[in-house]
Amino acid sequence: MEDRTSGLARPACRYCPAYQLAICHARTVASDARVRGGVEQSVRSIAARRTMFRERDLHDIVPIVCNGWVSRDVGVSGGGRMILSFYLPGQLIGDTLFAESAVDSFVEAITDVEYRVFKRSTVREFMFICDESLEMVLRGLIEEMRRYDQLIVDLGRHSAEVRVARLILRLVERLKARELEKSDAHRLRFPLRHHHIGDATGLTSVHVTKVLSKFRHEHVLALGSRTLSLLDPAALNRIAGW
Amino acid sequence: MEDRTSGLARPACRYCPAYQLAICHARTVASDARVRGGVEQSVRSIAARRTMFRERDLHDIVPIVCNGWVSRDVGVSGGGRMILSFYLPGQLIGDTLFAESAVDSFVEAITDVEYRVFKRSTVREFMFICDESLEMVLRGLIEEMRRYDQLIVDLGRHSAEVRVARLILRLVERLKARELEKSDAHRLRFPLRHHHIGDATGLTSVHVTKVLSKFRHEHVLALGSRTLSLLDPAALNRIAGW
DNA sequence: CGCTTAATTGAAATGGTTCAATGCCTGTGG
DNA sequence: CCACAGGCATTGAACCATTTCAATTAAGCG
Numbered sequence: 322m323e324d325r326t327s328g329l330a331r332p333a334c335r336y337c338p339a340y341q342l343a344i345c346h347a348r349t350v351a352s353d354a355r356v357r358g359g360v361e362q363s364v365r366s367i368a369a370r371r372t373m374f375r376e377r378d379l380h381d382i383v384p385i386v387c388n389g390w391v392s393r394d395v396g397v398s399g400g401g402r403m404i405l406s407f408y409l410p411g412q413l414i415g416d417t418l419f420a421e422s423a424v425d426s427f428v429e430a431i432t433d434v435e436y437r438v439f440k441r442s443t444v445r446e447f448m449f450i451c452d453e454s455l456e457m458v459l460r461g462l463i464e465e466m467r468r469y470d471q472l473i474v475d476l477g478r479h480s481a482e483v484r485v486a487r488l489i490l491r492l493v494e495r496l497k498a499r500e501l502e503k504s505d506a507h508r509l510r511f512p513l514r515h516h517h518i519g520d521a522t523g524l525t526s527v528h529v530t531k532v533l534s535k536f537r538h539e540h541v542l543a544l545g546s547r548t549l550s551l552l553d554p555a556a557l558n559r560i561a562g563w
Numbered sequence: 564m565e566d567r568t569s570g571l572a573r574p575a576c577r578y579c580p581a582y583q584l585a586i587c588h589a590r591t592v593a594s595d596a597r598v599r600g601g602v603e604q605s606v607r608s609i610a611a612r613r614t615m616f617r618e619r620d621l622h623d624i625v626p627i628v629c630n631g632w633v634s635r636d637v638g639v640s641g642g643g644r645m646i647l648s649f650y651l652p653g654q655l656i657g658d659t660l661f662a663e664s665a666v667d668s669f670v671e672a673i674t675d676v677e678y679r680v681f682k683r684s685t686v687r688e689f690m691f692i693c694d695e696s697l698e699m700v701l702r703g704l705i706e707e708m709r710r711y712d713q714l715i716v717d718l719g720r721h722s723a724e725v726r727v728a729r730l731i732l733r734l735v736e737r738l739k740a741r742e743l744e745k746s747d748a749h750r751l752r753f754p755l756r757h758h759h760i761g762d763a764t765g766l767t768s769v770h771v772t773k774v775l776s777k778f779r780h781e782h783v784l785a786l787g788s789r790t791l792s793l794l795d796p797a798a799l800n801r802i803a804g805w
Numbered sequence: 806c807g808c809t810t811a812a813t814t815g816a817a818a819t820g821g822t823t824c825a826a827t828g829c830c831t832g833t834g835g
Numbered sequence: 836c837c838a839c840a841g842g843c844a845t846t847g848a849a850c851c852a853t854t855t856c857a858a859t860t861a862a863g864c865g
Contacts, residue, residue, distance in 0.1 A: 405712055473647055477645045523718060524853075530813060
């Protein structure tokens with residue numbers, strides 16, 4: 322499982338707080354374990370389209386994505402749902418680290434997912450001892466808040482086209498920042514379905530289809546077979562209003 | 564200015580982190596000042612409808628509302644704007660305490676406002692020394708994130724009526740929790756204009772008028788002269804879907 | 806291979822915006 | 836204390852972005 326020669330178990334480990342802090346057992350194996358590895362944890366995996374956790378399951382544990390795409394969403398009375406955020410490899414699902422959520426949210430595996438689960442009480446304890454770890458968790462929390470700021474403005478004040486364009490551009494940005502995709506790539510793996518895009522932008526999947534097929538006709542981008550082709554990134558940025 | 568006999572300078576002080584932690588000079592006057600009062604600060608006030616800060620002004624300072632209503636909003640290309648949150652008395656405007664925001668937001672005085680400004684570097688320093696203060700700031704941050712969760716779901720998946728009803732109910736809830744209004748009051752001071760409500764719910768002020776006048780016709784609530792009358796709270800909750 | 810889930814397309818319905826006109830508050834200066 | 840100006844609220848009519856409904860095809864999945 323671990324690769325001691327390269328020093329990284331997975332591509333995203335470089336960007337994972339648990340790995341950087343040497344809390345993760347993928348790094349501090351066997352004999353090192355008693356140093357910082359004292360944080361209880363386990364590796365798990367789950368198939369695409371399965372629910373990983375309900376809100377209440379997260380009282381005791383803190384998960385980190387090792388591989389695959391994850392969403393956190395809220396069910397709405399009447400069958401609808403809204404995706405609050407996407408989690409990419411190396412990211413902590415730490416919303417409930419300090420307090421419970423007001424909404425009953427679900428963490429779901431979009432693709433097949435590998436993840437690591439840490440014991441919440443131990444993580445908290447460690448965090449308050451180690452300033453570095455605290456800073457890191459805070460940074461992740463603030464980063465998420467900034468994404469929320471942007472999402473709120475988009476939902477409240479921008480058209481469907483703008484919202485879809487921005488969602489895609491931001492995800493591509495995050496993938497490239499984590500070196501999950503080459504930074505010059507114009508073709509990349511993109512596992513979201515139309516209903517994911519709709520649920521993340523406050524649109525219907527039907528309308529997402531219409532927006533995307535317009536983009537395709539204008540040779541801006543093409544999305545199909547879990548693959549995104551950025552045919553004209555400049556035009557996409559223009560649509561996004563950037 | 565201070566009232567040493569009651570122990571509180573203002574009604575909201577009881578709920579203000581700076582006051583609770585005895586950082587605020589409204590509490591640690593004169594001789595006490597060297598204990599925890601070492602945090603540089605100053606009291607200020609500003610007239611309604613004025614901009615208190617731009618994003619970049621908050622690099623050095625951390626404001627806390629003592630009195631009045633405050634909003635943080637983002638300007639949108641094309642003249643629109645979106646309100647991200649409202650700040651009530653006793654609340655820290657601490658979004659930028661750890662990192663800069665990605666959007667250029669404005670903090671604006673809705674009513675006449677009194678507030679206190681702390682030096683950011685000193686606050687941060689103190690926060691990392693004192694676990695209690697850290698917990699308190701984190702709690703505020705998480706509370707704000709929970710509000711964001713709810714707002715995102717509302718914007719993405721609920722109608723205008725629901726959004727307006729929820730905004731009002733949540734604000735009333737917060738006012739009562741802080742004892743800024745009596746918990747059994749059905750008439751309370753509510754300084755938001757239609758355009759504030761629109762900018763906070765992603766609607767036009769014109770449409771807010773229509774929604775509110777429908778509520779009035781149905782004897783659910785009446786809003787006018789800076790005063791909110793909750794004529795039928797149960798019905799309002801029903802509209803909100805609660 | 807058959808079954809379920811997802812994408813696509815068009816037509817009709819709708820919720821909210823935009824535009825425009827009118828009147829009302831509120832604060833300000835004379 | 837009154838007059839005036841600018842911001843704010845209200846209303847109706849026309850418009851348009853997005854949803855809803857429905858029917859068909861295509862794509863994953865066991």
